[in-house]
Amino acid sequence: MPVDIVVGGQAGDEGKGKITAYLAAKNGYDYSIRVGGPNAGHTIFYKDRIYTLKTMPGGFVSRRTKLVLGAGTYIITGWLEKEIALTGAGDRLIIDPHAVIIEPRHTAAERGDARMMGKIGSVGTGLGAAVRDRVDRKKLRFAKDEPRLKKYVKDVPELLNKALAKGSRMLLEGTQGMKLSNLHGEYPYVTSRDTTASTFMGEAGLGPKYAGEVYAVFKPYVTRVGPGFVAREMTDRNKLDRYHTAGREVGSVSGRLRRVGEFELDVALRTVRINSVTRLAITHMDMLDGADFGRGVRSFTGEAKRFMGTLARICAVYPYPKVSLISYGPGLEEVLELA
Numbered sequence: 001m002p003v004d005i006v007v008g009g010q011a012g013d014e015g016k017g018k019i020t021a022y023l024a025a026k027n028g029y030d031y032s033i034r035v036g037g038p039n040a041g042h043t044i045f046y047k048d049r050i051y052t053l054k055t056m057p058g059g060f061v062s063r064r065t066k067l068v069l070g071a072g073t074y075i076i077t078g079w080l081e082k083e084i085a086l087t088g089a090g091d092r093l094i095i096d097p098h099a100v101i102i103e104p105r106h107t108a109a110e111r112g113d114a115r116m117m118g119k120i121g122s123v124g125t126g127l128g129a130a131v132r133d134r135v136d137r138k139k140l141r142f143a144k145d146e147p148r149l150k151k152y153v154k155d156v157p158e159l160l161n162k163a164l165a166k167g168s169r170m171l172l173e174g175t176q177g178m179k180l181s182n183l184h185g186e187y188p189y190v191t192s193r194d195t196t197a198s199t200f201m202g203e204a205g206l207g208p209k210y211a212g213e214v215y216a217v218f219k220p221y222v223t224r225v226g227p228g229f230v231a232r233e234m235t236d237r238n239k240l241d242r243y244h245t246a247g248r249e250v251g252s253v254s255g256r257l258r259r260v261g262e263f264e265l266d267v268a269l270r271t272v273r274i275n276s277v278t279r280l281a282i283t284h285m286d287m288l289d290g291a292d293f294g295r296g297v298r299s300f301t302g303e304a305k306r307f308m309g310t311l312a313r314i315c316a317v318y319p320y321p322k323v324s325l326i327s328y329g330p331g332l333e334e335v336l337e338l339a
């Protein structure tokens with residue numbers, strides 16, 4: 001089926017941006033689609049540059065790929081314009097008329113809400129406030145109402161479905177992860193939207209029949225920038241330092257140091273079921289002791305071997321995903337392809 005989907009299996013920041021860019025560079029999809037808000041920063045190391053994208057789809061690295069923002073996208077216009085300049089991909093960008101503009105009043109409302117910023121640990125972009133206005137059917141600005149975005153606006157569901165009829169292939173990049181889903185996550189320590197594959201399809205204007213491979217992205221450990229549950233949270237300063245430096249575990253939008261905990265098998269199994277995951281993509285494998293990727297040779301001993309055993313348990317759960325990609329560094333070439 002023509003639409004591959006990338007979802008997060010933990011608390012966001014699993015490396016969806018990198019996996020999306022890797023798949024786009026490899027498969028050269030016709031369309032790379034993103035939904036969700038700018039609270040999600042997807043970081044891509046590409047050709048000696050670091051791209052922290054809050055809105056532009058990670059598939060920009062494939063020059064033949066058109067970039068699409070669906071109706072379930074929430075846009076801070078100035079931020080998007082900066083990313084258009086950074087990626088130089090404005091001529092390939094298409095925005096759904098019903099993507100919502102996050103206005104300064106939304107951002108101010110969220111940042112001024114002590115409960116949202118404190119108890120929930122919101123990133124403070126205003127996404128939640130804009131979602132609330134949409135649910136309340138209040139007056140909102142959509143992409144179609146924004147003169148600066150007008151040239152990108154097209155009927156996305158019509159365009160994508162016509163393209164599907166002609167055999168186009170698409171990559172759909174979601175945001176956040178299982179633990180942060182407003183529907184299936186650890187409420188109230190969640191974001192303002194659902195973060196699972198079927199919702200991403202709906203937010204793009206795609207029906208369920210076209211879902212292809214569903215990639216769930218995991219790290220061998222869990223990080224969380226906000227409050228909420230983290231299994232066996234790491235408290236050792238020296239160990240944490242290594243994650244924050246070598247592992248780059250610092251919030252890409254929030255700048256906060258990420259909390260670190262152990263891999264949560266129960267969450268991973270839920271991710272597989274709820275998203276009908278067919279492929280596992282593991283990032284940050286180089287943070288484990290015993291993972292050796294030197295000169296094309298790979299060997300897993302100690303911690304890394306134990307983690308591969310954990311992955312085998314995930315693969316035993318319906319619909320029996322395969323371990324597909326293992327990333328061991330930030331660069332797009334630092335990926336081991338297994339299936």
Ligand code: IMP
Nearest residue numbers: 012013039040121122123190191225226
């Ligand atoms: P909000 O969605 O910005 O209101 O944040 C709600 C919770 O989700 C907070 O704990 C945030 O830190 C977390 N969160 C939201 N977006 C992301 C993300 O992209 N990565 C990691 N955590 C996120």
Ligand code: MG
Nearest residue numbers: 013040041042
């Ligand atoms: Mg992130």
